[in-house]
Amino acid sequence: MEEPVQGASPAMVHAVEEISEFTAIANALCINIGTLSPEWIFSMKAAAVRANELNKPWVLDPVGVGASRFRTERCLELIALRPAVIRGNASEIMAVVGATIAPTKGVDNSTDALEAAKDLAKKAQCIVAVSGAVDLVTDGKRVLGVSNGVSLMQRITATGCAVTALIAAFVSINPGRPLESAAYALALFGLSGEIGYERSSGPASLRMNMLDALHALDEGAVLSRIRIAQI
Ligand SMILES: Nc1ncnc2c1ncn2[C@@H]1O[C@H](COP(=O)(O)OP(=O)(O)OP(=O)(O)O)[C@@H](O)[C@H]1O
Numbered sequence: 001m002e003e004p005v006q007g008a009s010p011a012m013v014h015a016v017e018e019i020s021e022f023t024a025i026a027n028a029l030c031i032n033i034g035t036l037s038p039e040w041i042f043s044m045k046a047a048a049v050r051a052n053e054l055n056k057p058w059v060l061d062p063v064g065v066g067a068s069r070f071r072t073e074r075c076l077e078l079i080a081l082r083p084a085v086i087r088g089n090a091s092e093i094m095a096v097v098g099a100t101i102a103p104t105k106g107v108d109n110s111t112d113a114l115e116a117a118k119d120l121a122k123k124a125q126c127i128v129a130v131s132g133a134v135d136l137v138t139d140g141k142r143v144l145g146v147s148n149g150v151s152l153m154q155r156i157t158a159t160g161c162a163v164t165a166l167i168a169a170f171v172s173i174n175p176g177r178p179l180e181s182a183a184y185a186l187a188l189f190g191l192s193g194e195i196g197y198e199r200s201s202g203p204a205s206l207r208m209n210m211l212d213a214l215h216a217l218d219e220g221a222v223l224s225r226i227r228i229a230q231i
């Protein structure tokens with residue numbers, strides 16, 4: 001198989017001693033609070049500050065926000081450092097909004113998530129992407145709905161983390177259009193899931209097949225199969 005041009009190349013960095021140099025090399029930064037610890041949050045904040053100094057976009061994945069006070073407080077501190085995009089699932093976005101804007105209403109459908117996402121986007125002045133059956137991407141005014149993907153993707157731990165990293169890669173190519181970049185990343189990832197699903201018998205084979213599909217995506221499949229609509 002012919003090798004396509006190589007795309008983004010990730011590095012997972014936590015030592016604060018490395019943050020300054022690594023952030024200078026990177027075209028985008030993805031901060032994922034999944035495995036949060038006091039030492040790592042220090043490095044995460046240093047990286048966000050450094051990315052801002054260097055005018056590089058950074059993307060936040062607020063994994064599990066709302067589950068503990070420590071996580072919620074640190075997450076709000078990160079949001080105050082102005083990410084270009086926040087990508088979470090509906091409960092995470094609702095939890096952030098509950099902690100910042102209004103008391104949690106304890107609801108979890110896409111309409112409520114959409115209002116929460118718009119509120120958060122306005123308040124934090126960034127793009128908010130809510131993943132789900134239809135991914136919602138908003139700047140607080142415009143909303144794009146991405147309908148690619150298969151529900152079995154939820155059964156693979158860290159598909160959300162992976163798509164947030166892909167959003168960072170896309171935003172680095174087009175930093176002036178974070179709304180569109182996030183929507184296209186979600187669409188291409190979802191499409192890879194759809195193509196991979198056709199050859200899969202469960203989450204483990206889907207994980208493998210969707211990675212193969214992402215690698216092999218071509219312009220024809222992308223242009224004919226991505227489903228992004230203005231909402
Ligand atoms: N019901 C669904 N139908 C189709 N695609 C879905 C559905 N739910 C989620 N997805 C897709 O799965 C991917 C991961 O989204 P999800 O909302 O599961 O993230 P997450 O909860 O943060 O995951 P994790 O914490 O495991 O990383 C996204 O690309 C999203 O579009």
Ligand SMILES: Cc1ncsc1CCO
Binds near residue numbers: 033034035157158
């Ligand atoms: C399972 C898990 N725990 C911390 S991060 C992560 C990946 C899914 O968000």
Ligand SMILES: [Mg+2]
Binds near residue numbers: 063088089
């Ligand atoms: Mg997640």
